[in-house]
Amino acid sequence: MNTLKVGVCLIAATLLCGCNPLMSASLNNLKAAVIGPDEVNVSPDEVAGVNYPQLKLTTPSGSGVLALVREREDLQFWVASGKQVLLLRNGLAVRSVGLGLEGDLDGTRQSDDSPFKQGLHRVADGYTTRRWIDLYKGQEVGVIVNSRFSLRSTQTLRILDKDYTVLRVDEQIDAPAIGLRATNRYWVDPRDGFIMQSEQQLTSQLRVKIVQLTPDRRHIP
Known part of the structure; x- marks a missing residue:
């Protein structure tokens, strides 16, 4: 835990050195819970001005832009200028830092047959x-999350100024130990399974919407 937090601070400091106003807005918007969240309006030119793949993250507290600053095999580290962090593995959110007012998702272990x-x-x-999650507050460790997938229709998804043909996949999740039931939604590239947009319930209180702003840039340059 401490090692991750130190690494996050270093990554965020590097990111701040070259951020544009779009990246700077992430901190204020993601911490706007008291007065109500402001929506981040993103333009293609602003996104192109940052030399990292980016995503837009919306939480109950607000929205902001995160940049992909590190990859370790299939694990991606997405960081906002305010040191908020989201870790994705194959498009699934597996850990968060500084996003949950009532506590973050502290870790996720997927089964061998995870789709x-x-x-x-x-x-x-x-x-x-099924998968297993750890919660930062409450000290719940190894909470079982059962899931069932349903295939929906092929849809057109517009991100910035481009249209993409995607397959929507729903995931009904159930974690009886913490009283959590929800539906996650994923908009997937039917060619390779890349998740371009998703709505994911990370904890009982924390639901996020993730939009890949640069889906054509799948990796760090």
């Missing part, structure tokens, strides 16, 4: 699996 590893474009309708 995220193969790509959700290959998941069968009705497929069931």
